[in-house]
Amino acid sequence: MxxxxxxxxxxxxxxxxxxxxxxxxxxxxxxxxxxxxxxxxxxxxxxxxxxxxxxxxxxxxxxxxxxxxxxxxxxxxxxxxxxxxxxxxxxxxxxxxxxxxxxxxxxxxxxxxxxxxxxxxxxxxxxxxxxxxxxxxxxxxxxxxxxxxxxxxxxxxxxxxxxxxxxxxxxxxxxxxxxxxxxxxxxxxxxxxxxxxxxxxxxxxxxxxxxxxxxxxxxxxxxxxxxxxxxxxxxxxxxxxxxGRPAAPPEPRTHSEPGATALEVSDLSAVGGLDLPALSDVNFEVAAGEILGVAGVSGNGQTELAEVLSGMRKPTAGSIIADGTQIAGKGPKQVIAAGVGRIPEDRHEALVGDMSVANNLILEHLDEAGKRLILDRDRIRANALDLIERFSIKAGPDDLVKTLSGGNIQKVLLARVLVREPRVIVVSQPTRGLDIGATAYVRNELLAMRRQGAAIVLMSEDLDELLELSDRLIVLYDGRIAGRVDAAEADRDQLGLLMAGHTEVA
Amino acid sequence: MVKWRRGATTAGLILLGTFVITAPFIMLAGANPFAAYGEFLVSPLTSRYSGLEVLVSSIPLILTGVSVALAFRAGYWNIGAEGQLLMGAVAGAGVGMLVSDQSRFLVLPIVILAGAAAGALWALVPALLRVKMGIDEVVTTLLLNPVALLIVTALLSGPWADPETGFPESERIAESAQFPILVPRSRLHLGFLVGLAIAGLVWFVLSRTVAGLQVRAVGSGPKAARFAGISVGRTLLTVALASGAIAGIAGASEVSGIQYRLTGGLSAGFGYTGIVVATLGALAMPTVVLAALLLADLNVGAGSAGRVLGVPSQLGDVIQATVLLVTVGVLAYRRYHHKVLKSEVEEAPGEGAVPEVEEVDTS
The missing domain is CATH 3.40.50.300 (P-loop containing nucleotide triphosphate hydrolases)
Structure with a gap:
């Protein structure tokens, strides 16, 4: 007008x-x-x-x-x-x-x-x-x-x-x-x-x-x-x-029966970039078949929490038990071995842009990439073709990752992680910068993993995404859990207050 | 196929650019640029002796070029090949003076291994400082170069000075520690085969082994490599030591193949020229070997061009430096060109149609 x-x-x-x-x-x-x-x-x-x-x-x-x-x-x-x-x-x-x-x-x-x-x-x-x-x-x-x-x-x-x-x-x-x-x-x-x-x-x-x-x-x-x-x-x-077609609505979230606890985080503390405290005494559990959303204004400890859970940052105190294995303070290799799938907020920190899709897809499991010490190039290629097909990645195995669109880069990352059927998934900002089609795809994949019994920790700055996908929410403020909310009963105003640092009003 | 054509175009552009830039200097020196280039590049290849001399002078360049290229591929900026080469020469000469008439088959491997060990040892401290404390290896490796030269000088002015003449040269090494000559009536020695074998080995490791994939991942995306569970520190340390070892072998090879003793002027800056070779060869082993041969050709040509055309032989250095600058320029331009093209197409439909991008994945 x-x-x-x-x-x-x-x-x-x-x-x-x-x-x-x-x-x-x-x-x-x-x-x-x-x-x-x-x-x-x-x-x-x-x-x-x-x-x-x-x-x-x-x-x-x-x-x-x-x-x-x-x-x-x-x-x-x-x-x-x-x-x-x-x-x-x-x-x-x-x-x-x-x-x-x-x-x-x-x-x-x-x-x-x-x-x-x-x-x-x-x-x-x-x-x-x-x-x-x-x-x-x-x-x-x-x-x-x-x-x-x-x-x-x-x-x-x-x-x-x-x-x-x-x-x-x-x-x-x-x-x-x-x-x-x-x-x-x-x-x-x-x-x-x-x-x-x-x-x-x-x-x-x-x-x-x-x-x-x-x-x-x-x-x-x-x-x-x-x-x-x-x-x-x-x-x-x-x-x-x-x-060009009716947008597929995300699959309705069935209220699945949460199983046994698959991820247990107790008294976790960590320091951030300038050695300032970033996480203080964080406690939560995630059951198999459950998505725990982590809400909060950016900079309140979400990044550090994701890094600690991914093995990229050592906590100063506390314990993280993933599928029965203590992973607090362990490096990425042990965390992967414990069955934790990790999708970080910056995709470019997880994939090597100057390398091919095929090589990136095996990077987390190099022990399977070769016969003895020699690269098994046929196997790497077959694995790539298989994943490209299953996750409908629009790229060839030899394409460099940096030439792919954001959505396809995210799919490469998802494929690498999800094909292992991890028991625990730590995922940050999974749809940031993606278009509608890719966003729906990523969300549905996460819901599918939930149905298969994965315990998922979802960090997102998109409140709609958190409410749509999560079963329960925790709100981080200044590195502490400011509140815990059941997603079905979550009220935006209340979440907003918690995110702004107002402690829970019963 | 496309890659080869692109490579050939790039090489053509580099040579043309170098010619255009250096021609005025050659004319100032009073020579015809075409004749001069013929003398610099072609005439060394026209006689048996000078052709073999090209191969001889390519030996240290192949080895230092491979040493530097390997380190750079891992994102470890080893500028210290010169010092590592000198320490390798010290060790090679040490072994050579210690042995007497044992079998060559026993002694030569020890000479080579000693050179490798000394080069690796010289590379160890900067590598540890980098991996453990994050101290920039460009500075530390560079600063150790003059230290290595001082050690050589100290040895040659004192304990290792020639006992008969008192010259700052070591005693001659035992015959069993001298590299055999490959072609009669030439100086072409075993080091050439050693150089080619090491280049081939490094190529194989980088492009065909799991460890090589790790090195490439660490080099092109250290964060992503770490995220995927690759130990970045251990990889860098290993590569730094291997790079030092290869440079050390270059030193041992100059002692055992050319000088037959430790001398102060044993290296004509081979460690630094190795950086030029690695860059010129775009860090891929086959092209690094080609680049080493090209610069060796130019070195031999510069010597004879001085005599034949009466131009200063330093013109060879001018051309070599220009080749490097033009190469860096052409590579940067290509990369820039791709970036611009790519960003234009990025938002265009059909994401698969992004133009092909410079790739060094095959090592």
Whole structure:
């Protein structure tokens, strides 16, 4: 919905039948997109649907093979981002282009210093004005390296405002933010929209798109499936356009009978990065056939808990008994041998990007990779082909892992772990950065392991995911268990309070 | 197939780039660049003697190149091949002076093993410091190089100085400790076969064994390797010692194959040139051997080009340095090019269609 009343007659920017080809791949084909002042326009699509390519074209980073770009109704050519910026287009990417040792103000004027004298005052004024007008609070003199991710994102938006942009492209801006930061961002975007800016919001998170946008364009395989007013669709409809079929609902969680205790953690303490206490006296048990969710605001000990349970960090005290074996203080090798499957929050820490899929798939069990000491290459290959088939990984055995998409990388990791049918699974952020299809796949695999009697500890910053998958939840705050909740009776407000450090109110 | 073609293109680009950059210097020195390159690269291969000399001077380069490449593949930045080579030479010479007329079949393996042990020993302390305390091996291995040279000098000015002449050279080693000559009327000695055998062995271990897979995993993803239960510290320690041992053999081979005694000028910076060789060979053993042969060709050519064309023989060093810079540049450009291409395609449909990426997985 454009701002009523003063809606202009022409869109600020219009893309007409844009096409872009990379080798054999059509990244964009005949894409039309019009952006009006005063609207938030959602661009939805799975990974690989062509969203980022389209935005790179709009920002002058890629030259389209066909099609035209109109700015205020006039034909324009963007040979580089400089042209796009000149036409009033600003972009905030997922990876910020900021100089960490410099201050906020210095970062904002960087690349637009115009002349020998730095106009730091004007930049400072802008920062203060933007804080008032748009709720973009950042202190102008702080160094970038001292800022949180959310604050850095605000600096990127300020940069675009300083360059007087009229169109602001945000590429998956919420992927890196906490719920509170997301609220603040949405408030800012509301105010920017009210001031007449056109905002492009790229995402694959449906609830956010439903909440924020006025119109939405869905891309699939490089083509526009539909452009609609957000009011006229629901999330399920958008999802089916994205994936090209009705999105498979996750399998309903059957209330399985929890079996015997498979993982027992008692009085566990550990220190974190700077030798500061990260976990204090953590106690919990997980039964076979049960998923225990670990909730908490990032930085409250989840990472350390996952590392300790995975054998990557030595606890300072306490015991961890996995399937009858004491693994506290043991290294990864013994932890694997004890039947613990581990899926860490950073996939790239578990797989060697420069190695083939086949080699990565056997990396945890090298004793089975050879006859005597010589690699059994046939066996490694057969194993890879088998797992690629069973876990529908879109890759060949010899492909380097780093060339795979995030979803396929996660599948390689899942395949390596789950094929061993571990009795205990420690999994962190299993669907972070994955698209809808891959997310559903990963969740269903975890539920399948639960049905088969695995005890699963699930760390996630996605509260919906925790509530959907877990049987029970514990909430970590400042390295301690702040509360224990049955997932079926969990109430978001109560969880929110526990996550914020309010101790349990019975 | 594609890989070979790409390799050939890369090599062609490197040679062309080097030629274009160095031609003006050759002209400044008063020679025709084409003639000079003919002299540098082609003429050494046109006579039997100089052709065999190319092989002779490739021996230390093959060994140090393999030593450095092995370490680099594991992500262990051993800059200390020069010192390890010198200690290997000391040990080889020590054994050679100790023995008398025992059988060669008994003595030569001992010489080689002594060189290997001394090189490994010289590599041990930096490796332990790195693995146990996280101290950067680039600095420690590098700083031990002049220490090794000082030990050689100290030995040659004192206890091992030639008793008759007093020159800073050791006594001649026993005949049984001298490497046999492979081709009559040449200096080509057993070290060449030792070098090729070690290159082949390292290639086999890296690409065909479980241990080699571990080394490659540690080299390309130390965190992921540790996560998968591979002992990163033990792997690095083993590789560091093996790398030192190979460099040590290079030293023993120079003593037993060329000098027949310990001398101060035994190594013309072979340990450092090994870094050039390893880089030029993209850390893969077959190409490392080729790179060693190329630089050996250039060394021999530089010597004769000086005489024939009247250009300073240091032009050979200029060309060698330029080859390295151009190689590093071309490899970096290719990697950058792939990265850019890949990031463009990343979001495109059909993820399988990502362009082929530089791979050194076959070692």
């Amino acid at each position: 454009t701002a009523a009343g003063d809606s202009p007659a022409t869109p600020v920017v219009e893309l007409r039948s844009i096409s872009k080809r990379f080798g054999d791949v059509l990244a964009n084909e005949g894409v039309n997109l019009s952006l009006w002042g005063g609207e938030v326009h959602g661009v939805l699509g799975e990974n690989g649907a062509g969203k980022t390519t389209l935005m790179r074209i709009l920002y002058g980073l890629s030259i389209p093979d066909g099609g035209e770009i109109y700015v205020d109704g006039d034909l324009a050519h963007f040979a580089s981002p400089k042209d796009a910026i000149g036409a009033g287009i600003g972009m905030v990417t997922q990876h910020f282009a900021l100089v960490r040792p410099m201050t906020v103000t210095e970062n904002i004027i960087l690349g637009r210093t115009g002349g020998a004298i730095l106009d730091l005052d004007r930049a400072k004024d802008l920062v203060e004005e933007a804080a008032d007008r748009y709720g973009l609070h950042v202190e102008p003199d702080r160094r970038l390296s001292d800022l949180s991710v959310g604050e850095q994102q605000r600096v990127e938006i300020l940069k675009a405002l300083y360059r007087e942009c009229r169109v602001l492209i945000l590429d998956e801006p919420t992927a890196v933010l906490t719920p509170q930061e997301i609220r603040a961002l949405f408030a800012t975007l509301d105010r920017l929209r009210a001031s007449g800016m056109a905002i492009v919001f790229i995402s694959h998170k449906l609830p956010e798109v439903m909440e924020l946008t006025d119109r939405v364009t869905v891309l699939r395989h490089g083509k526009v499936v539909h452009t609609v007013e957000t009011d006229e669709v629901d999330a399920a409809g958008l999802a089916s356009w994205m994936v």
